[in-house]
Amino acid sequence: MNNLKKLLGIVWIMLAIYTAYFSIFELALPKIATGHQEDLVFGIIILCILTPIISLGLGLFGYYSLLGEYDKKKM
Template identity: 70%
Template structure:
């Protein structure tokens, strides 16, 4: 079970990287350069608020799973 947790830690880190890429390249920057005011506001929210929260959260969770912080014998 511990090997599965470590494997899923790698999966979470990869998901964090993919989420950062898609939030920046597919959602954030195209909305900012579109020129419409509502798109620019949405792009700024995606880039500067949601992307760091989502990708850092997934990355930290994956790092802790990979490091073994969720072992049952830690307590």
């Protein structure tokens, strides 16, 4: 079970990288490039607020899983 947790840690880190890429290049930058005020606000919120929260959260979860912080032996 602990090996599965470490394998899923890699999956979470890869998901964090993909989420950051998708949020920036598929959602935020096209919205900012349109020039409409409502799209500009939405793009800035995605780029500056949501992307770091989501990507760092997934990345930290995967990192701690790789370190073995969620193993039953440590408790």
